Amino acid sequence: MFVRLCLAVAAFGLVAVGILTIYSVGHPAEASPASSAAELGEFWKKQIVFAGIAAIGFIAANVVNYRRLGQAGYWIYAVVLALLVVLLVSRYIVPLPFAPEINYTHRWIQFSIAGRDLPAMQPAEFCKLAYILALAWYLRYRSNYRSFKALIGPFVFTLVPMILILLEPDLGTVMLMMPILVTMLFIAGAKVRHFLIVVLMAMMVSPVMWHNMKSYQRTRISSVLLQSRWIRDKAAEHPILGRILVGGDFSEKEWNTKWGYQITRSKFAIASGGAVGYGFRNGPFIKYPFLPERYNDFIFATIAHQWGFWGCLALLGLYLVIAACGLEIAAHNTDPFGRLLAIGIVAMFVVEVLVNVSMTMGLMPITGLTLPLVSYGGSSLLVNMTSIGLLNNVGRRRVFTVAPKPFE
Numbered sequence: 001m002f003v004r005l006c007l008a009v010a011a012f013g014l015v016a017v018g019i020l021t022i023y024s025v026g027h028p029a030e031a032s033p034a035s036s037a038a039e040l041g042e043f044w045k046k047q048i049v050f051a052g053i054a055a056i057g058f059i060a061a062n063v064v065n066y067r068r069l070g071q072a073g074y075w076i077y078a079v080v081l082a083l084l085v086v087l088l089v090s091r092y093i094v095p096l097p098f099a100p101e102i103n104y105t106h107r108w109i110q111f112s113i114a115g116r117d118l119p120a121m122q123p124a125e126f127c128k129l130a131y132i133l134a135l136a137w138y139l140r141y142r143s144n145y146r147s148f149k150a151l152i153g154p155f156v157f158t159l160v161p162m163i164l165i166l167l168e169p170d171l172g173t174v175m176l177m178m179p180i181l182v183t184m185l186f187i188a189g190a191k192v193r194h195f196l197i198v199v200l201m202a203m204m205v206s207p208v209m210w211h212n213m214k215s216y217q218r219t220r221i222s223s224v225l226l227q228s229r230w231i232r233d234k235a236a237e238h239p240i241l242g243r244i245l246v247g248g249d250f251s252e253k254e255w256n257t258k259w260g261y262q263i264t265r266s267k268f269a270i271a272s273g274g275a276v277g278y279g280f281r282n283g284p285f286i287k288y289p290f291l292p293e294r295y296n297d298f299i300f301a302t303i304a305h306q307w308g309f310w311g312c313l314a315l316l317g318l319y320l321v322i323a324a325c326g327l328e329i330a331a332h333n334t335d336p337f338g339r340l341l342a343i344g345i346v347a348m349f350v351v352e353v354l355v356n357v358s359m360t361m362g363l364m365p366i367t368g369l370t371l372p373l374v375s376y377g378g379s380s381l382l383v384n385m386t387s388i389g390l391l392n393n394v395g396r397r398r399v400f401t402v403a404p405k406p407f408e
Contacts, residue, residue: 007076007325018374029281050378054385070137077134083123086163122379140336183347260365269301277308306311329395
């Protein structure tokens with residue numbers, strides 16, 4: 001009971017932090033004509049509505065027996081894949097009015113009623129939880145992962161949505177799925193030597209994938225190295241290296257105004273926060289629109305700017321509570337499906353937090369992966385709160401007796 005209470009308190013606490021941070025961005029303590037407060041001022045109200053819907057998802061995930069969801073896992077997974085296919089049809093075949101192009105991508109499905117747009121739905125977000133459900137249900141049998149041949153099934157489960165999401169394009173969600181697969185396979189008991197073979201195969205294929213990437217995609221990934229002026233100078237001096245590594249113009253002006261703009265501003269926002277930050281609704285990165293997506297992808301930098309190192313430590317502490325509670329729930333559950341479901345959800349949160357925080361600090365490529373439960377967005381918040389509800393569900397229905405071994 002105590003573990004599940006801590007889990008819920010940490011999750012709802014993070015949601016509250018997100019709403020307050022989004023509010024601060026739209027309502028700086030000192031208004032400025034150059035600020036984007038008017039543009040962002042209503043976002044916190046929308047996030048409260050999203051939080052209400054997410055709370056319903058949390059409750060619903062607690063009510064239904066998680067094993068019934070597992071039995072329907074393949075169907076849920078198939079429906080989400082169908083939605084991803086719809087997005088690709090709109091992008092590559094025929095434009096669909098309910099799958100519009102936004103920022104040169106097709107990631108959202110949006111319907112209208114009586115001329116009024118409903119909140120947009122992002123299938124890739126729902127795919128994360130649907131994928132974990134289906135994979136956990138599949139891996140509950142030892143015969144589905146103990147041999148190298150048996151690993152074909154889990155990798156097909158993973159590669160199909162990865163390809164569909166990558167074509168939207170959405171690099172962030174793609175980066176999330178492979179670590180989830182490896183974690184779940186490892187906990188299930190897959191053999192280490194099989195992982196090493198897979199890693200070797202990935203290393204052999206990676207040069208081909210890198211060569212076939214578009215210039216801006218290679219630049220986004222290599223931007224971690226390109227933060228060094230020395231590396232940018234070497235890429236400019238050696239055309240072959242420049243084509244392989246970046247494939248673009250990386251003069252100092254180009255870097256500061258285009259490719260390195262977000263990373264540089266994000267690091268400035270974090271560093272300027274110091275130990276205790278400027279305080280709620282204060283600071284230049286709150287008053288002025290220096291940092292793009294400061295309420296969404298780069299919300300961690302906004303929190304660091306306002307509350308400094310100690311505020312960030314408290315924020316990460318809440319995520320640590322979620323991870324610890326999830327691991328405790330998994331460790332005390334003898335149902336293979338429940339254990340794998342809990343581990344998959346924990347892996348999703350841990351990887352997403354690590355990638356987002358590292359991205360804002362310039363340690364990983366900018367992928368568009370949001371900070372779970374905190375960043376602005378309805379689909380992400382609903383999926384994450386439903387995931388917390390499922391963790392609670394698994395914890396509430398623990399099997400303390402020795403469970404019978406599943407059929408091979």
